[in-house]
Amino acid sequence: MASNPFTPSFGVSPPLLVGRDAELEAVAESLDGGPGSPARATLFTGVRGCGKTALLNAVEDLARNRGWLVVSETVRPGVAQRIADTHLTALLAQHTDEAVRRRLTQASASVFGVGGGVTRHHEDRHPVAASLRSRLDELTEAIAPRGSGVLISLDEVHRSAITDLRELAHTVQHAFREGREVALVAAGLPSAVTDLLNDDVLTFLRRAERFTLGKVPASDVARALREPIESSGRAIGDDALSLAVEGTQRYPFLVQLVGFHSWRADPGSTEVTAEHVREGIERSVRRVGHLVHEPALSSLSAVDKSFLAAMAVDDGPSAMGVIAQRLGVDATYASQYRLRLIAAELIEPVGHGKVDFTLPYVRDYLREHAATEALGPL
Ligand SMILES: Nc1ncnc2c1ncn2[C@@H]1O[C@H](COP(=O)(O)OP(=O)(O)OP(=O)(O)O)[C@@H](O)[C@H]1O
Ligand SMILES: [Mg+2]
Structure with a gap:
């Protein structure tokens, strides 16, 4: 018996991501278009379960397929430091030679106090940005000859990490100004994003390309349900499919829930029938109530x-x-x-x-x- 292809969990990529071509194309064009292309800084926003994380995952894949290096993080206090110390350091170890690394270690030692120098005042105000910047500079220089760049992907942007976001915005903005192959893609709930854009330090993010992820067109929902069912060896008739599409209300999380529970109604049969779909929708509505509505209403x-x-x-x-x-x-x-x-x-x-x-x-x-x-x- 084939296993259930659907993924009704937050943060997990679906078997078939649909309805996000415009967003993916914009980012792809900006990576190919060189520094200065509009979507080099992109912000996705939308309600819980609309597919922000799934889209970030797809953007990261797209960047990797182009040979770009990807730094992927969820925004929490300390994230800027973690990107500097963990991600960029690891990527540098993979992509630069020993001599460059030694020079870099010395440079960041001076940034953190013993050194001094003319840029001291600036670095005091942005200590993390200074190490972020020196590492990002080294990395982009090391990989520039092979025509690739660095994509920084930030999920769940939120005011609780405003200092980190300032450091990151500062660094990326600087990299843009220097014409480096760097891109930033971020995602967050609408209220969280609005909150941040009101902070004038984040003018940079306000200028980013912004996409609001809404419902997915019905024809795309139909594909997102039919194709995984068929490629896992079962069939679904037109009536059952329309019923399922209707049941999802074109909301991405429900696409996975309805697919999953309709499949699960009788995994051994060769076809997903209208009866299975009816049962699937009923279960899905209960699940979305428990997972999404109940927590939202409780506060x-x-x-x-x-x-x-x-x-x-x-x-x-x-x-x-x-x-x-x-x-x-x-x-x-x-x-x-x-x-x-x-x-x-x-x-x-x-x-x-x-x-x-x-x-x-x-x-x-x-x-x-x-x-x-x-x-x-x-
Ligand atoms: N475009 C899409 N097509 C089909 N399924 C999708 C699509 N986008 C997301 N999904 C599915 O919907 C569910 C929710 O997606 P995801 O976790 O990305 O939402 P989110 O917007 O990040 O939610 P949250 O606000 O809770 O972080 C996942 O099961 C995912 O596989
Ligand atoms: Mg998410």
Whole structure:
């Protein structure tokens, strides 16, 4: 029996990545286009499970296939130092000869105190950037003859590591200015990214090419489901496939969940049937509720939850006036909660005076779990 091809876990690359051609092409063009190409600094943003990490993985593969060296990290405090001391040092050991390495060790010793020299003042303010920079300079010089460069990939950018991001931005910006073969690609949740772009030290990131990863087109979802099923030796009919596509709501995480649970309904049969898909969707909706909605809702205040519960009464987008009425509050009060929930990425404005849930199946989750308890008096 063939094993299940789908990957319903965060951070794991799917069997077939779909709907991200524009993003991949932009990065590919920028690597080939030389220093100064627009997407040499690129930022991906989007809600939980939209495929930021999967896309970063694909970008890293694309860079490696072009002979580029890749430094891949998740942003945490201390990440700049880790890139300087661990990643760049290891890459230098692989790609430079002994003489260069010795010169480099001496150079970074002077950066860290004993030395001094004319650039001392600058290095004092950016001690990590100084070692990042000297290592990145050596590395890019060592690999320049073979026409390759260094891609720095940063996942989960977040304000908690703002100092590191400043050091990294500073270094990469400098490398760009010197015409080095360096590229930076980063990803984060919309609220985290907005937070950072408001920091004027990160003007550099604000100028990066920005892509918001949204839902994937239905035809792509169909391919992402059919091809892995077929290449693992089973079939899926057109009706079952349309049902599955519908069930995913074109949300990448659900593409993997629905594929996985539909396959799993009867792994021994030669075909994934509509019945399997129905069972698969039901399980997937429960999983996404448990893995995504439950944690997102748990940190909300009682009023926030009441607002969402009041929305869940509607089958589609909700009018703000109606929500205020259901909650028994005035429009100004309701609009404050609207803003908070938009900032928390749980709801989004759709058309004039209306809001809708950002993620699929939140409505169903609330109807099943929270609606009755949350709709108490404010
Ligand atoms: N373009 C895509 N096509 C098919 N499946 C995808 C695609 N992008 C992501 N997936 C799948 O969706 C799931 C979630 O993807 P990923 O972990 O990259 O999301 P994320 O945006 O990084 O989430 P988080 O905000 O939690 O870090 C994974 O199982 C991944 O394999
Ligand atoms: Mg991720």
